Amino acid sequence: MSSETSKDSDVPFEANVSCTIEADAATLDSRDGDEALKLVGTERTNHFSDEYNRALRRKLDWVIPPICALVYLNQYLDKTSLNYASIMDFPIQDQQYNLVAMAFYIGFLVWQFPTMYIAQKLPLGKYLGVNIMLWGVVLMLHAVPNTFGPFFLLRFLLGMLESCVAPIQILIVSMFYKKSELSSRIAWWYLMTGIASVVGGFIAYGVSYITNASITSYKILFLVFGAMAVAVGIVVFLWLPDSPVNAWMLTHEERIAAIERVRDDQGGTENHKIKKEHVVEALSDVRTWLIVAMTLMTSIPNGGLANFSNMIIKSFGYTTRQTLLLSTPSGIVAVIWLLIWSRYSDKTGERMLPIAFTVLPTIIGSAILIGLNGSGKKGALLFAIYIINCFGGSLSMIYAYNASNVSGHTKKTTVHSITLVAFSLGNIIGTETFQPKDAPSYIPGKISILVLLTAEFFLCFVVRWINIRKNEKKREVLSELKTQNGWSEEDLQKERERHGFMDLTDKRNPYFVYTS
Template identity: 35%
Template sequence: MSNLDSAENDQVSIIKSHKLSSKLKWKVDLMVMPFFMAIYFLQFLDKTLINYAAIMGLKKNLKGNEFSNLGTIFYVSYLATEPLAAYLIQKVHVGKFLGLNICCWGVVVACHAVTKTYASLMVIRVLLGIFEASVPACLVIIGGKWWTKPEQSRRTFFWYMQVGLATIVGSLMSFGFQHVHNTTIESWQIMFMFMGILTFVVGVLTFVFLPESPLKCRFLNDEEKEEVMQHIKENRTGFENKTYKFHQVKEMLMEKETWIIFFIIVFSLTDSGGLSTFSSQIMKTFGFSSKISALVQLPLGFVAIISTFLCCYLTSYVGERSIVMACVTVPTILGAALFIGLPNSYKVGKLFGVYLLNFNSAIIAQVYSWNAANTAGYTKRNARNAMTLMAFCIGNLIGPQLFQAKDAPEYVPAKIVLLVFLSLACVLSICLRFVVRHENKRRDRLTEGYTEEEKNKDVLLLDLTDRENLNFRYAY
């Protein structure tokens, strides 16, 4: 601890609340948020295009569980790449790394258009998972360099709500492209080529123009850079450190909160994995045509936007992150119950149940915000984001495998598993609140005799973890 003590003596100052001027706040938002929103929109839409392509003719060359395997293999490669991505994010220029990955997955999306066999599609889905794996972690890390904890929660709403917007746009694109008829190329192939080119262009713009941090931003003068740096000090989460510290990873793995959050994500996102791959085909079981099946998915996007608002934007004002996570799971449980319990003759009720199943898709957005607010130490923050995304992958790869061909069209086993998993996610969210509150009270007792100077010490550049800094308090 001697090195830490020495570093503290060199860096001691008092953290004071520093609000950005309205003009500078808008300048920062307009520089950064359009990139975040465009990137997350494209990431979700590009990986779920296969859902829409299934009813547009892609699936005619597949048999049995091959389509389910395409949904799963994407998340297997995503999962396998995540630890390496977390390491590289700390070692390289995050903004450039992000832009390069976007360009690569844009090329891969376009390549879907020339793959018609099961084997070639499996290869393409693996590559897509590899290049998309680093995106959410990059956004969380960059966001932590620009905004305070409440601001990060509100901004997470704007970029994560793109999941809902992408669902809406994807449905409309599928409907529109199904009216395109060509004797040499199918409509789903045109759709993949169009989105691949668009994604590649956004990747180039990100590589060139995305401001990664205040210190490296070309659009701020020195005075504005200093003002932003003073503003984010109250986070107490550190700024940046290129040295990979394995003790911080070990610390993260030993914490109860890490594993509670891990299983909340796995249990709550299993239904998202199934819906993102099978929603078009589920809609067709209600008797809709391929074109109408695309349109009736529009409400899934609006449900995702509403739940993201509850998870992120309202939380930044009222707090209670864990309670909000539990609450947004309740409508999803109701949706699963309707989906399971209603007979086929009640198509409207079952359709309403499908819509409600998408309500808790925003839990991952709340967890992104949780990680940014509650994790100090640059390596630890990267590792926790990687852990979050690994849980995200596991939930999503389980989802498609629940919908086995032999269970079609009812998929009763899948529906029962979803109901159990969602109920467990709700219970764990409430448990998380009690664990974190207990830790905060423990820290209050330990720091009871601290002076104001000791309680408000500036540790922005020390790269202390939240466990090492007893003045850190967790937002729950």
């Protein structure tokens, strides 16, 4: 079957096993394949030792995860700045506060697909850097207005500009790292959501002591966080590589080695051509919608807790400054929990089991908050608040799941975008689960967290079973191809290597293996 047939046929490879899926290398290089083919071609001609590859990985680790971590730290600070402002004389209250909190996710939702398809046509690192600098300016402008309308608009714009962060960083990380390395590398920058809770809490605590009547403390907070974002945007623009093909910190030989390192994973690198058939496959893949459901189940609680957790702590009977300090340990607990399960994920090749175990503390924490509501048992209630944020790591592993289980650049872009659309929808819904009429206990919001994450726990095992079944079918197809063509194991490995950068989707590529 030619590459054109593979690309345009509506019949999945499982139903067409008589074909060998052989492709014309010249056609793939010029029209269909990844950018990586410009350096390495369709067949592996360069071999590097394990020691060389380990040294290369260490070199990548000093650049990519730290820069991505800086981005995520600032994104989470900027996104949750409203949470700190809410207890620092912020002028917008009650239902208008809910709407301002929601505006961020509306902008995030509206701009998710456009920003990712624009990004596919442009250098990823440069595009991300420009967006970060712009959102830093927008956040600093939060210090200007005092009425609902301008705040709503600014939060909407902030959501638009921040919507590209996670999908772009996932795409970049998946170009440079093997499947067995993805979960921990994504966790390295995603854990900044926990670190941001600590950093943000201490910065807000310090700012709360500024009593200059000419500028209120929440405005200073917006200015500080915004200036930090502009600085990080400059760093990203200058130093975050767009792909292994043109990574500034690698020699020509190291760029080739970086590409060859990920060849057998069949995930590919980048392709600037938007392919309709990839979009169709992403939309028709049942796993896409199961991931959407899981993302919603994670994001609805996130939308509530990201904007109302400080109000919940304050309702236990603490002052504003005590609340700002007492909110910080939850971030540390979330970081430790994520590190444990992301490492387990890469060591075992599992994705769904770690997600299931990540949400368990939140299920327990929400049950404690409901059961002990109004009891005055501050120690137990604080314990519940500290473990309730552990669920945030599940989204990191959902990102790692997508990076490990989807191939074909346009399909990856589409699935990442759909996942982030679900994220924004969930957060929009989440802000409305904590209604002013339910303050200060917010029992309906806490019940929604308990129910949703319990459902997500069980859904993990459904997705895991589907991927295991898909791998069994792929092994059957490969066995039949091997028999029909009289291939040896060496022949099969050569075919696997040739398909590594053809920009085939995971469904079309018989050599792609799913992680469970």
